[in-house]
Amino acid sequence: MASRAVALSRGSAAAWLAGLAVAALTLGPVAAVLVRAGGWGDLGPGDWQALRFTLLQALASAGASVALAVPVARALARRRFRGRGALVALMGAPFILPVIVAVLGLIAVFGQNGLANAALRALGLPEMTIYGIHGVILAHVFFNLPLAVRLLLQGWLAIPAERFRLTASLGLSPWAMFRVLEAPMLLRIAPGAFAVIFVICLSSFAVALTLGGGPRATTVELAIYQAVRFDFDLGRAALLSVIQLALALTAGLVALRLGAGSGFGAGLDRVARRWDGRGRLARLADGLWIVLAAGFLLTPLAMVALRGLPGLTAMGPGTWEAALNSVTVALISTALCIAWALPLATRGGELVGLAGIALSPLVLGTGLFLIVRPYANPFALALPVTMVVNALVALPFALRILRPEAEAVRADYGRLALALGLTRMAWLRLVFLPRLRRPLGFAAGLTAALSMGDLGVIALFADPDRATLPLQVYRLMGSYQMQAAAGAALLLLLLSFGAFWIFDRGGRVNADA
């Protein structure tokens, strides 16, 4: 009994196994690259500038994403309107778009020739330019605001309805209610959201370059690419990727420390009704935030869809085959990722999990290639490797979504389970998984969508007969078929979003949110 209780709260053989698998899959490739290189390389003069720019843009991007997410998530948490569920789901879509597609969508809105400038011209106002560090941050906010909003919204929804009743019956002012209920929740959730977005932005490459406007916007990831691609200097690539990894883990540690603190305790799962924010000003402000966020996130998506429609018929059979491959990969990656994430949904586990997105995709791919090559033909392993890597890369997001709820469930029901003498299986089946249903659905949806859209690692393994959809988009673009590429990108958007919708919906059955 006692040992089982320990197992529930403090990690088990499964947790150790899952953690070791992450470590092996991230440190292993770095070690393989290092061994092959015969030691660390040297940093070049441009590398320090790249490091500074990388840090600066990642801090600004993560800060802006989380700061803007607070009012948006709050507005969504306390307003009920028709289509709210659909809006919340749709607003998540930018996060799952392939980078190049999203950038072209953003440029269709904010570029020289975009909607925003057309409107400014019509009003006789000076034109804006998206190219520069502000464009990089804008794009990163576009990608990551949806994630931040969803993470915070989940925090709001996890406050038991009874707490809101209590504050209402105590007659607390909105400000007092914010202080006793909402601020503590934000302090618990926001640092983790900041950290995970910071880490994503650390390895930004194509976005930073395309919208940054030139070499001033050089990131560490570009330096790594250059080291592998041009100089074949694997030692330097390894060194840069370890620096990147260390930065990410530092951010993770800081976030863990800041985000400590306990949840709100158990409730009866009533639908939370809110008695605050009924004033006209509050309603107006909430409405404004929702409209602004929806406009910012959905207009570029609409442009992607518009650009893609004429191309849907021009894609050719290769694209449909690639789509089928992508769906298969996404489903298996999702199962793998969730099975991986459940035992790791603890503080330490979340830190370990960050390594998956912190490691340069290029170094990860090169290292895996070096490890696999002596034993098997990488082409034969293209899809299995893609599945594992997708699961690894999605793991930090799944953990960020699952961990706060998983800990709360353990804290709130662990003693009860102990008193009842539940077996491990019964605990999972009767308590843990049902109570995690909502975050599990969200995490699975996100993983499926990310796995559909991800390309990063597999280029070295790429097999012409088993291309995935993102690879197909790049191929079509590379052979001048921009319209067909736009069509394939729209198909990718629809599939990613469809997968996300189905899983996320599954997690929200019976929930009025």
Next chain:
Amino acid sequence: MLTVYAGDYVVSEWGPARDRGDVEASAAATAVSPRLLPRILLEGERTEADVVFGLNTDVTKQARESGLFAPHNVDLSPLTLPIDWSDDVFLPYNYGHTAFIYNTERLAEPPESFDALLEAPDDLKIVIQDPRSSISGLATVLWVQSVYGDGAEAAWEKLAPKILTVTKGWSESYGLFTDGEADMVMSYTTSPAYHIIAEEDRTKKAAIFPEGHYFMVELAAKVASTDQPELADQFLAFTLSEPFQEMIATGNWSFPAALPREQWPEGFKELALPEEVLFYSEDEAAALRDEAVEAWRRALSR
């Protein structure tokens, strides 16, 4: 069975030739072309590749020095390149030149020379590729280097305010251009052929500069450790044969390396060709590369 590692886009195109029985080999495999050489270097002598298809001149020196490639034994006399080519290891199969592409409906009077481009008003916007992540980006930097020599950095400084942005690869740049984001895009003299042949669109043109255009060529080579040397030789000889050369122009949107202009596909015969073709040998390019990229970086970082 012959294993060919090839640039991505090529593979789908030689399917028809294979079906016609022109190659008695089954070609397998690909890699996205910028990673072709790193992949071979990673594999070393254990590679399964017999032939590599899709190398560029920026990596031939490194590839040659790796000792992983063997002479091709192909007669070079059918070559129709604008420069002399006598390399016994790397065999060209198609080529092009760096060029800025513009849309005649948007830019009625493009700059008539490189100098004129540098002096053009700053609201003429161009997109280029990063020389640190893209082959065409590196060719651009070498182009400016070969036109302006010691003045390359000053030339980049003049160009800097006109550069709307720099992208990771060619596809992103070209996508921005076709979306109407920029007036000109750094691409190839052969790019208009795609629009003429596939879209019957004659509004995309290459601006031809009297200072000359940098030569870009794609190459195949035989892997030294091949266990199919005869098949590999046959394959390489086939790449210079007429059936392959007639196919490669529209397959890869490039000029065939061994086909007289009269036999080019119709759309290609219309293309404007530069009078002056610039090219650095691999040793010259290797010696200049770092400084040329650094000059680019300094000028654009100000």
